[in-house]
Each structure stands twice: as C-alpha cells, then as structure tokens.
Amino acid sequence: MQPKPVALKVLDILSIILLVISTYLALFFAPTERVMGDVQRVFYFHIGTAWTALLGFILAGVFSVVYLIRKDLKWDRLQVAAIEVSLVFFLITIVLGSIWARPAWNTWWTWDPRLTTAAITELIYVAYFMLRQGIDDPDRRARFGAVYALVGGLSAPITFFAIRLFRTIHPVVIGGTNPEADGGFSMTADMRVAFFFALFTFTIIFVDLFWNRIRLGDLQEKVEQLKLKVSM
Amino acid sequence: MFFQEPTPDTSGYMIAGFAIAFIVMALYVASMYLRARNLNQDVSILEEMEKPAPPIQTSSTRQSRKSPAKSGKNKSAKSVTKKSRQK
Numbered sequence: 001m002q003p004k005p006v007a008l009k010v011l012d013i014l015s016i017i018l019l020v021i022s023t024y025l026a027l028f029f030a031p032t033e034r035v036m037g038d039v040q041r042v043f044y045f046h047i048g049t050a051w052t053a054l055l056g057f058i059l060a061g062v063f064s065v066v067y068l069i070r071k072d073l074k075w076d077r078l079q080v081a082a083i084e085v086s087l088v089f090f091l092i093t094i095v096l097g098s099i100w101a102r103p104a105w106n107t108w109w110t111w112d113p114r115l116t117t118a119a120i121t122e123l124i125y126v127a128y129f130m131l132r133q134g135i136d137d138p139d140r141r142a143r144f145g146a147v148y149a150l151v152g153g154l155s156a157p158i159t160f161f162a163i164r165l166f167r168t169i170h171p172v173v174i175g176g177t178n179p180e181a182d183g184g185f186s187m188t189a190d191m192r193v194a195f196f197f198a199l200f201t202f203t204i205i206f207v208d209l210f211w212n213r214i215r216l217g218d219l220q221e222k223v224e225q226l227k228l229k230v231s232m
Numbered sequence: 233m234f235f236q237e238p239t240p241d242t243s244g245y246m247i248a249g250f251a252i253a254f255i256v257m258a259l260y261v262a263s264m265y266l267r268a269r270n271l272n273q274d275v276s277i278l279e280e281m282e283k284p285a286p287p288i289q290t291s292s293t294r295q296s297r298k299s300p301a302k303s304g305k306n307k308s309a310k311s312v313t314k315k316s317r318q319k
Binding site for chain 1 (some may be wrong): 261274275278280289
C-alpha cells in the first residue's frame, strides 16, 4: 500500500478532534430539552449520521452513472466505498432513532413511513453487498453494482421526503411542521450550534472514511491483479 | 410553573445511544484497519511469488560442498527453483 498522503493523515486527526468537540457540544453545551430530557441529545448524532448516509447513497448513484458511461472500474470502487461508509452511518442513525423513540413514543419501533423507508434503504444496501459477493467477473459485478446502486439510490430521497409527504409521527425538526408528529421540538440558539457543528463533523468524518475506503479498494484491486499475474 | 411536569430522567437512553454510536464507528475503523493489514500481507506474499526466485540450496547440497567425500551420496540433491516448486 502506498504511504498515507499527508492530507489524509491531517483529515484523520481532524475527524477525531471534531468528534470530541461535537460530543462535548451535544452532551454539555446544548441545553436539556424540557419534555424529553437527556435522550434528546442523541438527535445531534442522529441527524449528522443520517445526512451523511443519505448523501453517500446519492453519491453512489452518481458514481454508478459515471461508471455506466465510462466503464472504468475506478468509479465502481468509489461507488462501493460510498455505499459501505453510508451503510455504517445509516445503521447508527436507525439505532439512535430507535433508542430515542423508546422514551419519546413508548416503543422501540413502529412501522411509520419514515422508519419503514429507512429500514428498506438499509436492507437494500445490505443486499447490495451480499449480491456483489456472488459475482466473480469484475466487469459484470461492476455493471450489476452500478445498476443496483442507481435504482437503490432512489430510496434515499424517498426516505428523506417520507416525513414531508406522508402522515407520520416522526418529527420534522428542520424546514417544516407536522401536526401528526410526536416528539418534535424547537431548537434554541445553543442547540443550533451543537446541531450544525454535528452536521459539519459527520461530513468531515464521512470524507475521511470515504477516502480511506477508496485506498482499501485500490489495494484490493492490486491484490486481484497480482493474483492473476502469479496464476498465469 | 407549578403545573409543569418535571423533565423525565432519560439519561440511560442517552448514554446507550452515544455508546452504540461510538462502538459501531470504532468497529468499522478497526475492520478497515484489519482488512488493510491483511491485504498488505497478501501483496507482499504475491510480490515475493512474482519475483524470479534465485536457486535455493538445500542443506544437503551445502553439506556436499563442504565434504566432497560425501558428495556421492547427495547426487539427487538439486537446487530448488520457482519452476520445481510450482510442480
């Protein structure tokens, strides 16, 4: 593996520092929400991870289009990297949402439109990796992955707009009010600071993990090439 | 003010939430590190295999050089090359 670029090393360290600051802001700086109590503090990480995950799924869709046009496996590796990091972030989103829902809604899970579309999105991308494993030919695998990620990418905007389009108990904290929602709240100035800082932090962490995952993909490609050479 | 319900204590859920978020992220970073380490090992092994291997002398050939009287016994000893290893 090529040595890590200095910029990536800086990004690694920056991600850790930002995560520490963001945790401090969420736990100590932001005031306690009066109705829900301390559990509301997971909201900052919940939204931060959700934002980056959905962004990653959409990015993967864009990489798929570029791969289908150019047929260059580099774009396939970018797509896999974006989906893998997003999958992890979206898992955190769903788990944090479920933990928040227990005291707020008195249930861990309900088949609400937002929760259902989120679960479907997560499962679509879990299936993506399972199905990719079953295809040996790299070109076929990449072509299949591109089409799948392109179609699967539609689930990201559907999940995002689910709380704005359907009747749901999931609160719309940013850009809208939902009369059916349960557990909504209006943010104070300090809450906004913690919230926007968490968004920024998770965006930087996403970029950092994405870059590291691309390098891992390049290394995997190198191993496959070497295996081919040696077996000839 | 007197009729306001007190803020519920939901700190246990909060701690669980943050703990899970950190654990999942740490596990993912660890998995990336382990995968990179294994792939680096694979690369070094494969690069080693790709190189034309120099003839390797077995212990018996070394002995035969040291003691020419015994060399007759070790006529079968050959240098091991990449080709013979592949066979």
